[in-house]
Every structure is written in C-alpha cells, then in structure tokens.
Amino acid sequence: MKMLEKKIIEEGCVLSDEVLKVDSFLNHQVDPVLMKEVGGEFASRFAGKGITKVVTLESSGIAPAVMAALILDVPLIFARKRKSLTLKDGLLTAEVYSFTKEETNTVTISEKYVNEKDTVLIIDDFLANGQAVEGLISIVEQTGALVAGIGIVIEKAFQDGGKLLREKGYRVESLARIKSLKNGRVEFSEEVLV
Template sequence: MEVLKQKIREQGVVISDQVLKLDALLNHQIDPALTMQMGREFAAKFSEDGVTRIVTVESSGIPVAFAAAVEMGVPLVFARRKKTLLADPDAYCERVPSFTKGIVTDIMVSREFLGPEDRVLFIDDIIANGDAAKGVIKIIERSGAELVGFGVVVEKCFQSGASTLREQGIRVESLAKIKSLSDGEVHFA
C-alpha cells in the first residue's frame, strides 16, 4: 500500500534501529480514512477464505481489525490484556512478552467468542519478534478454530516474527514491509 508507506515516511518516528513510533497514524492517533483503506485491503486479500471471525489484540490492532470486520461483515474479537471483574474465569489465556512495552502480560479471549466452528483471520498493527502473535495463535489453536491467515499492517522484516510464522505454514499478509530502520530512516523491503 503506497499510501501507507507515504504516511509512514511522513509521520513515523525512528526511535532506534529496532523501534519505529507510529503514534500519529496507528498507535495513539488514528487516521480514519487510512484505517478504512487498510481494512478494505485485508478484506480483499482474505475474501475467498470463508472468514467467520477476526481476532486482534487490544489495543492498537483494534481499529484496523474493526475496519476489516466491517468490510467482511463478521464479528471482531479482541484479546484482552487486563483481567476485569467480569472476565470469563475459564477464558483462553496466554502469557506474552511485549517488545515495545518491555513487559510480560496475559492475553485472554472468552471461550464464548471463539470455537471450533470458526475460521479466523488474525489482524495486528505491527509484528516484530512475534511474541504476541504466537500467543494469539496458541489461543486460536486451543479453541479448535481454524486460522486462515495473519494480516499485519507493518512487518519489520529485520526481526524474526513474520518469518517464523511463515515457516510454521501460516499465511502472512503485510501491508508494508520494513527492511531496516538504519541511519534514522525507514527503508521498505
């Protein structure tokens, strides 16, 4: 998506050779028109896969996953990062480290919203090392649902997350692939 790449060039902030801050368009402030375009793109890529649910992780994955869910006419389920008083005590749960937050959290999905009858499209904002993605995929597998693919807005190709998923036979579709963040600049693959 050239429009996404242009927005990343204009609004992304390279923090280091490992970290790209996308707060102006994806992680703090949302560009609604761009988000809907990204949702349409994912819907088109997975239109023939019989998707019955879209799954993401709160919170940065929600807008794009929602846009794709609207386009595909299916429910969106997001894995919660915090347990609430009303949380399902029997929820699917996985402990995952966060590359950008530098912490380990539990992510959970209620058994009520994910089951063996589902064909799931997993959508997220960025994949670096892929720890959160691996946790969500484990939850999908434990539910008995079928994972049809993983859609990610930004793939950091210089980190192993997406390539590890591909090696496991998971279909990964990225809207923008970043080769490196060297010299304080974004270099696309």
C-alpha cells in the first residue's frame, strides 16, 4: 500500500536492525486519515469472505481495526492484555510473550462476543514473531469460530511470524512488508505472495 509505505519512509524511525518506530502515525500519535485508508484496504481485501467480526488487540490495533469494522459493517472486539490474571468466568485466554517488552501477557476475550457462527478477521498493527496473532487465533478458534484471515498494517518480513502463519494455511494480508531495516534504512519486500 503506497500511502503507508510513503509514510513509513518519511516518518518511521529505524532504531536498530530489528526495530522500527512508527510512533508518529500508528503507535502513539495516530493519523486518522491513514487509518481510514488502511481500514478500507483491509475491508476490500477481505470483501465477500462473510466476515462477521473484527478482532484486534489493545491498544495500537484499535484505530485501524475500528475503521475496517466500520466499512465491513460488523462489530469490533478488542482483546484485553493483562500482566497476570485471576481466572474469571466467561473469559477466553491465551498467553502471549512480547519479545520487545520481554514480558508475558494474558490476552482475553469474553466468550459472549465471539461464537461458532462467526467468521473473524484478525487485525494487528505489527507482525514480527507472530506471538500476538497466534494468541488471537487461539482465542478465536477456542470459540469454534472461523478465522478468515489476518490483516497486518506492517509486517517485518525478515522475522518469521508471517511465514509460520502462511505455512499453517492462514491468509495473511500485510499492507507494508519490510524486508530489511539494515544500515538504518527501510527496504520493502517485492516478494509476491500467493
């Protein structure tokens, strides 16, 4: 998605060979016009797939996901992230390890809002090792719902989360795929995914 790649080039901050900071339009300050375009692009890529719910993870997933949900005309559910959790009734959970924050969170969704009749589009801001998305898939599939696919704003294609998910048969649509962050430079992947 050209508009997103342009924004990453202009405003993204390469902090290391592995870390891209996009605090100015996605993770702290949010560009609502870009989010609307991103949401529209997800909606168009998953059009006709019978999506009934969009699921994301707080907090950075919410802005692009609510825009996609608006255009798809379905509810959004944002999973909650908690450091530790006393087990509570009616909550579906998954443990998610964050490599950047070096901590494990319990990610939860109320079983009231996703069920076996649902076809779910999972949306997240970043895909790196795929831990967060794997957690969301686990929760959604616990309900018996179908995961129609995964929409990612920025995929770090040099890490293996996307590869592993695609190998498992999930459709992953990433709007920007970064091949490398070496030498302080963002290089996008030209790879065609089928």
